[in-house]
Amino acid sequence: MLTMTNINKTYPDGTCALNNISLNLPTGMVGLLGPNGAGKSSLMRTLACLQAPDSGSITFDDCNILQHPDALRAQLGYLPQYFGVYPNMSCQALLVHIAILKGLRKADYQPQIERLLALTNLTHVANKKVVNFSGGMRQRFGIAQALLGNPKLIIMDEPTAGLDPMERESLNNLLVDISKRRLVLLSTHIVEDVENLCHHVAIINKGCVIESGDVQTLLAPLHNKIWRTDVNPDRVSPSHILSKSYRYGQSAYRIYGDKQPNTDAVLVPATLQDKYFFELNKQGAL
Numbered sequence: 001m002l003t004m005t006n007i008n009k010t011y012p013d014g015t016c017a018l019n020n021i022s023l024n025l026p027t028g029m030v031g032l033l034g035p036n037g038a039g040k041s042s043l044m045r046t047l048a049c050l051q052a053p054d055s056g057s058i059t060f061d062d063c064n065i066l067q068h069p070d071a072l073r074a075q076l077g078y079l080p081q082y083f084g085v086y087p088n089m090s091c092q093a094l095l096v097h098i099a100i101l102k103g104l105r106k107a108d109y110q111p112q113i114e115r116l117l118a119l120t121n122l123t124h125v126a127n128k129k130v131v132n133f134s135g136g137m138r139q140r141f142g143i144a145q146a147l148l149g150n151p152k153l154i155i156m157d158e159p160t161a162g163l164d165p166m167e168r169e170s171l172n173n174l175l176v177d178i179s180k181r182r183l184v185l186l187s188t189h190i191v192e193d194v195e196n197l198c199h200h201v202a203i204i205n206k207g208c209v210i211e212s213g214d215v216q217t218l219l220a221p222l223h224n225k226i227w228r229t230d231v232n233p234d235r236v237s238p239s240h241i242l243s244k245s246y247r248y249g250q251s252a253y254r255i256y257g258d259k260q261p262n263t264d265a266v267l268v269p270a271t272l273q274d275k276y277f278f279e280l281n282k283q284g285a286l
């Protein structure tokens with residue numbers, strides 16, 4: 001269990017990125033959702049002990065990680081949103097280098113690297129330079145390095161950003177595989193990925209938590225209240241229109257409400273995206 005209590009962070013230029021964040025996150029795959037600038041990366045960097053909060057406490061499995069950052073680092077795998085690599089090093093050499101930096105012994109890291117290369121489907125390119133990898137290969141390398149040392153807490157900041165659909169699916173399958181018996185915290189803009197992969201989600205906006213909990217429980221209040229219609233619902237209050245999207249070029253509205261907004265509208269199961277837009281709507285963020 002990862003527990004954050006009253007975490008605050010204001011950057012030197014006065015930007016308040018984290019405003020009294022309190023969260024309890026269980027083992028397994030957990031999604032962190034929020035619009036641009038919500039504070040997701042700031043929270044992840046704080047959890048990874050790469051920046052200190054101004055106040056608050058964080059415990060992971062009863063260890064106070066702000067007081068004992070080294071104890072956390074020994075259990076942490078972190079995949080930042082952007083990471084650089086040494087241009088002349090092969091994938092294998094770079095993994096050895098990172099394993100040594102993590103304090104692993106050769107007898108431990110060698111079999112681990114072989115296993116991780118196989119898991120991330122990189123064995124056949126182990127001797128190629130990471131700098132020449134495609135976006136998907138690079139992200140899979142990022143996951144391999146994060147898993148070195150068999151960490152219990154894995155933090156991934158937008159791991160599927162910029163990937164094609166096949167790479168995204170293969171990376172998502174990999175994330176589900178690795179989330180067994182550990183906490184994988186996944187920050188992404190792709191609500192559908194969180195709905196497909198995560199049993200628990202936290203939604204943040206403007207540095208504050210607006211919802212956190214088991215996905216099914218969070219969706220329950222929207223049951224029998226989401227309508228889909230292709231016709232512009234002109235008599236519906238704009239605050240009840242959750243989204244307008246297109247399918248084959250045809251508009252489709254998703255509407256929140258107790259009553260059928262027009263004769264064309266049908267009740268549909270609530271999705272996490274409905275919940276996300278519903279909460280941001282309430283905040284006036286849309």
Ligand SMILES: Nc1ncnc2c1ncn2[C@@H]1O[C@H](COP(=O)(O)OP(=O)(O)OP(=O)(O)O)[C@@H](O)[C@H]1O
Pocket residue numbers: 011012013015016017034035036037038039040041042043
């Ligand atoms: N080093 C910094 N100095 C000053 N302000 C910062 C710094 N890093 C982030 N911010 C600001 O803090 C706020 C939260 O940013 P953060 O990157 O944590 O959000 P995010 O949810 O990860 O956004 P995105 O989804 O766009 O990556 C933003 O207003 C951002 O401009």
